Every structure is written in C-alpha cells, then in structure tokens.
Amino acid sequence: MDTQIKKKIFDLKQKKNAIILAHYYVDGEIQDIADYVGDSLELARKASVTDADIIVFAGVHFMAETAKIISPNKKVLIPDIKSGCPLADSMSGAGLKKMKEQYPDHVIVNYVNSTAEIKAMSDLICTSSNAVDMVKSFDPGTKILFGPDKNLGAFVKSFVNNEMVIWDGNCPVHENFSAEKLKALKLKFPEAVVLAHPEANKPVLLLADLIGSTSKIIKYAVESDKKQFIIATEPGVIHTLKKQTSEKEFIPLPPVQNLDKSICFNMKKHTVEKVLQALENEQFEIFMDSELIKKAALPIKRMLDMSIKLGLIK
Ligand code: SF4
Structure with missing residues (x-):
C-alpha cells in the first residue's frame, strides 16, 4: 500500500x-x-x-x-x-407489508441485511451470529415471519419449533457456491474442515463441518488444531484468517461457474x-429521516441488548 x-x-x-x-x-x-x-x-x-x-x-x-x-x-x-x-434490496416495504397482511399473527424477525425501511417494520433484527438465539428468545408458540435470506431462515428453522414463514431471498455470492466442487475438494483434501456461512445454499451446508457467521468461522479456524480448511463464504475473510493463523491453509470454495461469482463486488x-x-x-x-431512524433503532437495540445479555458481544 x-x-x-x-x-x-x-x-x-x-x-x-x-x-x-x-x-x-x-x-x-x-x-x-x-x-x-x-x-x-x-x-x-x-x-x-x-x-x-x-x-x-x-x-x-x-x-x-x-x-x-x-x-x-x-x-x-x-x-x-x-x-x-442485492439480498437487502430483495425485500421491499410493500412486499413485507403484503406478507404481514397474509400472516397478521406472526412477529417479524429480519436479518440485518435489510434496508432501514424493513428494519423499521420489524419486531426484532438478527445477524448471522445471533439469528438462532434471537428466534429462540420467543416462546415456541410464537409464529415468525423471517427474511430476507431463505438459507439463513432455513438454518434457524432447524433449531427451533416455531412456525416460520420465510422470505424467498438470497445472497448471490453464497447461493452460487458449488456443492459438486465442494465434494471434489473434500476428496482432494480429506483432512480439510469445511467451514460454511449460513447464507450458503442447502447442499453446501449439508456438507459442512461447521456452519457459522464469519466471526465464528474465524474463531473456529484459529482455535482448531486442524491445519486445512475449506472456506464457504466470501473469500475476503481469508485475509484475516491468514493474519491470525499464518501456518494454516485456507481453500476458498468456488462457485458453480465463473470464479468471480464467489466475490462480493459491492x-x-x-x-x-x-x-x-x-x-x-x-x-x-x-x-x-429522523422518524425512520427512531423506528428502525428499536428492533436493532433490542437485538444488541439481548446479545449483550446472552454474552454474544461485550
Ligand atoms: S456477500 Fe455481499 S451480496 Fe452477499 S449478503 Fe453480503 S453484502 Fe450482500
């Protein structure tokens, strides 16, 4: 530089x-x-x-x-x-309003990858680090509208008994990772541990050894006594991984086609x-707008307070 x-x-x-x-x-x-x-x-x-x-x-x-x-x-x-x-932009205020009209007795939990308008309409916000804990904060009888990421929503659903209606959005980067190429990499590097972000598509997640947020992926790789990891998230994270554990090897998972598609251009x-x-x-x-800020701040602050209480952040 x-x-x-x-x-x-x-x-x-x-x-x-x-x-x-x-x-x-x-x-x-x-x-x-x-x-x-x-x-x-x-x-x-x-x-x-x-x-x-x-x-x-x-x-x-x-x-x-x-x-x-x-x-x-x-x-x-x-x-x-x-x-x-593109994931955040996939959910419009009008679309969420329509969904809420269809499911009026559901509470709205949205991923932080959403616009301020969507946050202002939500009861609670979550991130990939705390999504399961945030949904678990409701009793199992509470019905949930979850968006905009369908893969994260399905991942959360696998941990809870709540009825969940999930928005059909995805991150083009994580959705494009190739399960077939992951199978080939697993054969080539049988010792490698597969670390995947929950935004990745289901076939990839089914092959993962650990599913977690980028922070969880980093923590696991740094603390693990294993030496080789296949990384199923945006490869920018490998910069931090290499800085923290220079003696380990990180293999980025390629997308279905066109290598560039595993990169978040934005x-x-x-x-x-x-x-x-x-x-x-x-x-x-x-x-x-100050009114929008006020409305959108509530579900974010609720998430931060709960995350502090649960010891997820300090
Ligand atoms: S990787 Fe890029 S496109 Fe995908 S959710 Fe994150 S910011 Fe959005």
Missing part, C-alpha cells in the same frame, strides 16, 4: 476524531488500515459505543445505514455510495483511495 496514502488517512483520522470500521469481506488493504474489522453484529456494536465524531464505514450500504441508526448524532460516511447489497467497490477521499471530503454521508 502507498505509505503516503496510509499516513494521510492516519493524520485525518486523528485530526477529525474519525474511526474506520471494515467488514471482513472488504479488500485486505482496507482491513489493514481499519480501526476495527468485524462481522455485522460486531460492527454494529462498535458503532454504538465509539466516541469518534465520524465513522467511515467500509461495508455495504445497509451496514453504514445501521451505524447511522444506532449513532444518529455521528457523521457516518461510506467510501463508495454505490456499495449496495464490498470490493471500496478502495483505500476512496477511504482517503471519504475522510478528506467527508463523503458520502448517510442521511436519514
């Missing part, structure tokens, strides 16, 4: 009392300059407790929006405003240069 750029970013952070939060799926160079790298739950928590005046959020739009909802008095900047999430839209521009020009700021 250009040391001049790195120095400028460091100086601007000091001068403006800014913090850089980065998701595991962004480019490794950004992970290296970030103050904190984490998954959605950890980053939401960081955003809620930081005393920085500016948060530069290197993650997709709904993540920066979530930081703004939790910390409405802070300036939240996203280095590339076009960094969206996360990769951020660059170190764009992070610098974000700090220099204080762009691109996340602006939201």
Whole structure:
C-alpha cells in the first residue's frame, strides 16, 4: 500500500476524531488500515459505543445505514455510495407489508441485511451470529415471519419449533457456491474442515463441518488444531484468517461457474483511495429521516441488548 496514502488517512483520522470500521469481506488493504474489522453484529456494536465524531464505514450500504441508526448524532460516511447489497434490496416495504397482511399473527424477525425501511417494520433484527438465539428468545408458540435470506431462515428453522414463514431471498455470492466442487475438494483434501456461512445454499451446508457467521468461522479456524480448511463464504475473510493463523491453509470454495461469482463486488467497490477521499471530503454521508431512524433503532437495540445479555458481544 502507498505509505503516503496510509499516513494521510492516519493524520485525518486523528485530526477529525474519525474511526474506520471494515467488514471482513472488504479488500485486505482496507482491513489493514481499519480501526476495527468485524462481522455485522460486531460492527454494529462498535458503532454504538465509539466516541469518534465520524465513522467511515467500509461495508455495504445497509451496514453504514445501521451505524447511522444506532449513532444518529455521528457523521457516518461510506467510501463508495454505490456499495449496495442485492439480498437487502430483495425485500421491499410493500412486499413485507403484503406478507404481514397474509400472516397478521406472526412477529417479524429480519436479518440485518435489510434496508432501514424493513428494519423499521420489524419486531426484532438478527445477524448471522445471533439469528438462532434471537428466534429462540420467543416462546415456541410464537409464529415468525423471517427474511430476507431463505438459507439463513432455513438454518434457524432447524433449531427451533416455531412456525416460520420465510422470505424467498438470497445472497448471490453464497447461493452460487458449488456443492459438486465442494465434494471434489473434500476428496482432494480429506483432512480439510469445511467451514460454511449460513447464507450458503442447502447442499453446501449439508456438507459442512461447521456452519457459522464469519466471526465464528474465524474463531473456529484459529482455535482448531486442524491445519486445512475449506472456506464457504466470501473469500475476503481469508485475509484475516491468514493474519491470525499464518501456518494454516485456507481453500476458498468456488462457485458453480465463473470464479468471480464467489466475490462480493459491492464490498470490493471500496478502495483505500476512496477511504482517503471519504475522510478528506467527508463523503458520502448517510442521511436519514429522523422518524425512520427512531423506528428502525428499536428492533436493532433490542437485538444488541439481548446479545449483550446472552454474552454474544461485550
Ligand atoms: S456477500 Fe452477499 S449478503 Fe453480503 S453484502 Fe455481499 S451480496 Fe450482500
């Protein structure tokens, strides 16, 4: 990385009392300059407790929006405003409203990968780290509307007895992983442990040794005495894995076709240069209606409070 750029970013952070939060799926160079790298739950928590005046959020739009909802008095900047999430965009307010009309006695639990409008309509938000625990917080007789990720929804359903109606959305990155290629990799590397994200498709999940959030995948690989792992999530996470356990081998699971499809292009839209521009020009700021912030904050805060109580975050 250009040391001049790195120095400028460091100086601007000091001068403006800014913090850089980065998701595991962004480019490794950004992970290296970030103050904190984490998954959605950890980053939401960081955003809620930081005393920085500016948060530069290197993650997709709904993540920066979530930081703004939790910390409405802070300036939240996203280095590339076009960094969206097709999964979040798959659920519209009108679509959820229609579903709720069909199932009026169901409570609404939505994945954090959703727009602010959807969060504002939800009773509770969850992340891949805590989705099972969040649904389990309701008694088994409570009926649940879950969205927008169908694979995460089915994964949660396998742990609970609650009746669940699940939105038919998916992450194009995780949905495209190939179970056939995973079978071939397992034959080639019989000692390798398969670590998969719950957004991955069912045939892949059925072949996994561990299913968990990116943080859970990292924790498992770091603490395990095994040496080889097949990673069934966005390969950006391998940057952190290699930094934490340089002696182990990580094999990214390929998609069904076209290798590029295992990469989240939206996360990769951020660059170190764009992070610098974000700090220099204080762009691109996340602006939201105050009423929307208030409504969307409730189910997120409920999730954070429960996660703290359950010891999932500090
Ligand atoms: S990996 Fe999938 S769910 Fe995550 S931001 Fe990219 S498109 Fe959205």
